[in-house]
Amino acid sequence: xxxxxxxxxxxxxxxxxxxxxxxxxxxxxxxxxxxxxxxxxxxxxxxxxxxxxxxxxxxxxxxxxxxxxxxxxxxxxxxxx
Numbered sequence: 001x002x003x004x005x006x007x008x009x010x011x012x013x014x015x016x017x018x019x020x021x022x023x024x025x026x027x028x029x030x031x032x033x034x035x036x037x038x039x040x041x042x043x044x045x046x047x048x049x050x051x052x053x054x055x056x057x058x059x060x061x062x063x064x065x066x067x068x069x070x071x072x073x074x075x076x077x078x079x080x081x
Contacts, residue, residue, distance in 0.1 A: 017049045
């Protein structure tokens with residue numbers, strides 16, 4: 001199985017799941033001059049955003065659906081409802 005970097009653009013731009021996070025005023029520079037930022041979740045996720053990421057992971061890893069599909073009770077727990 002390979003690793004997949006997931007929707008960093010959405011987090012940085014504050015879209016989809018990124019709407020629930022704020023960037024903290026910290027920045028770390030790594031040896032290769034890469035920059036690391038820390039984000040904090042400050043509100044619950046939207047149902048449609050959780051469904052979107054669940055569907056995307058299931059599409060990427062269809063043989064592992066039971067691992068990556070977000071269950072309705074978890075969506076309810078993590079969302080505004």
